[in-house]
Every structure is written in C-alpha cells, then in structure tokens.
Amino acid sequence: MFDSGAAVAEALSAAGADLADEQRQPNGVDLTVDAVFEQTEPGFVGRDEKRVGERREVEPVDGRYRLDRGTYVVRYGEPVGIPEERIGFVLPRSTLLRNACTLDTAVWDAGYEGIGEGRLDVGHPIEIEPGARIAQLVLASADHEGTYDGDYQGERL
Numbered sequence: 789m790f791d792s793g794a795a796v797a798e799a800l801s802a803a804g805a806d807l808a809d810e811q812r813q814p815n816g817v818d819l820t821v822d823a824v825f826e827q828t829e830p831g832f833v834g835r836d837e838k839r840v841g842e843r844r845e846v847e848p849v850d851g852r853y854r855l856d857r858g859t860y861v862v863r864y865g866e867p868v869g870i871p872e873e874r875i876g877f878v879l880p881r882s883t884l885l886r887n888a889c890t891l892d893t894a895v896w897d898a899g900y901e902g903i904g905e906g907r908l909d910v911g912h913p914i915e916i917e918p919g920a921r922i923a924q925l926v927l928a929s930a931d932h933e934g935t936y937d938g939d940y941q942g943e944r945l
C-alpha cells in the first residue's frame with residue numbers, strides 16, 4: 789500500500805522541506821535538482837568499507853545544465869525524512885523518460901533523514917534548469933527491524 793501524495797508531503801515538510809504547490813502530486817512529491825555532478829575517479833565498494841569517488845560539479849550555462857549523453861549524479865533539492873513503517877522510492881519524472889533519460893533509485897530506508905542523491909542517465913542530450921522538478925518520491929508501507937543508522941544519515945542537513 790502506497791501513501792497518498794498528501795502524506796508524503798507531510799513527511800517531507802516534517803523533515804524541513806519547503807514544498808511548492810506544483811511539487812504535490814496525487815501519489816507522491818516531486819523532488820527538484822539542486823546540483824549535477826560528473827564522477828572523476830573510481831569509488832570503492834568493499835566488504836567492510838565504501839567510499840564515494842571524487843566528482844566535478846556541472847555548472848549551468850545560461851541558466852541550464854546542458855548535458856551530453858552519459859551518467860551523472862544528481863543531488864536533490866529537498867530534505868527527505870522516511871517515516872517509520874515506510875520505505876521510499878524515487879522515480880523519474882516521465883518527461884525525462886520521454887526524452888530518453890532516466891533516474892535510478894536505491895532503497896530509501898525507514899528512519900533516513902538527509903538530502904539524498906541519485907543517478908541520472910542521459911540517453912540523449914538534454915537541458916535541465918537548476919531547481920526543476922526531475923523526480924518523484926513515493927512512500928510505501930513496510931515492516932522493518934530497526935531504522936537507518938548508516939553513514940549517510942543526516943547527510944547535508
């Protein structure tokens with residue numbers, strides 16, 4: 789069972805997000821793009837440790853990110869808080885898909901609070917304005933033991 793968009797908006801507002809009316813959708817809340825990065829060195833995923841590799845921030849040109857084909861990392865503009873008994877998924881706005889681009893999401897855990905990131909795949913060059921809505925967060929009911937207490941807890945808050 790998924791929460792209504794109003795319930796998702798309530799969870800984000802409780803986490804400190806200042807939502808515009810157009811971000812409130814029937815089934816979720818749109819997230820905006822705050823920054824775009826290109827990875828410049830390998831990251832590391834080991835058995836016990838992990839590290840995010842260096843990246844370079846893409847600067848807008850004449851008010852737009854002008855992105856060539858490739859894989860980028862985006863930072864979302866809103867603080868997110870995933871309530872207990874919920875799991876979050878961030879899906880791409882369909883206009884991205886309609887333009888041969890997409891976003892990938894991992895699991896947004898119950899108890900996570902922070903300003904998260906996602907992978908933006910650009911399959912055909914696209915222009916995106918900083919602050920534009922690019923994704924939608926939905927919340928579903930979920931059983932869990934414990935809440936998120938990992939390295940990204942509280943990131944960028």
Ligand SMILES: O=c1ccn([C@H]2C[C@H](O)[C@@H](COP(=O)(O)OP(=O)(O)OP(=O)(O)O)O2)c(=O)[nH]1
Nearest residue numbers: 893894895896897900904905906936938939940
């Ligand atoms: O696309 C996503 C998915 C999740 N998150 C946030 C919420 C999530 O709760 C947190 C940690 O995600 P995950 O547990 O998948 O990361 P990890 O690499 O396993 O890190 P950790 O070892 O801290 O669990 O990152 C994102 O920013 N982007």
